[in-house]
Amino acid sequence: MNWLKENVFSILLFFAVMGIMLYGFNDAAQSSSEEQMRMTEDSLRRAVVSCYALEGRYPPNVDYLQQQYGLQINEKKYIVHYEIFAENIMPDITVLER
Numbered sequence: 001m002n003w004l005k006e007n008v009f010s011i012l013l014f015f016a017v018m019g020i021m022l023y024g025f026n027d028a029a030q031s032s033s034e035e036q037m038r039m040t041e042d043s044l045r046r047a048v049v050s051c052y053a054l055e056g057r058y059p060p061n062v063d064y065l066q067q068q069y070g071l072q073i074n075e076k077k078y079i080v081h082y083e084i085f086a087e088n089i090m091p092d093i094t095v096l097e098r
Contacts, residue, residue, distance in 0.1 A: 033097070040078055041095040047071045048091060057087035 044062070047069045051059045062082045065071040073080060081094040 037078065037095055037097055040073060041093065043071065044073070044080065044082075044093055044095065048093065052090075058084060058089070058091055060084060 044065070047065045048058060051057075051065065051069060059065050059068075061084075062071070062073070062080050066073070077098060079096045079098055081096070082091055084091040
């Protein structure tokens with residue numbers, strides 16, 4: 001029991017440092033996931049603008065961009081909402097995490 005009393009501060013400090021490290025790892029993982037989703041949406045928007053610049057119209061759907069422009073989207077991780085109103089109006093693009 002003496003050993004425990006002598007080392008209480010060290011044990012509490014160890015658990016505090018571990019808690020802070022776990023929080024930091026979790027925060028870093030969440031930031032990385034958000035950055036990947038933002039990059040996916042940016043890639044999609046760049047492909048849409050490239051299609052418009054080359055063809056004079058916005059692509060009819062995401063599949064067209066994947067086939068013609070080599071766009072790759074992790075469909076297991078993201079849901080893409082792509083709504084086109086007209087060939088000459090920028091489509092509404094939203095990327096959501098599953």
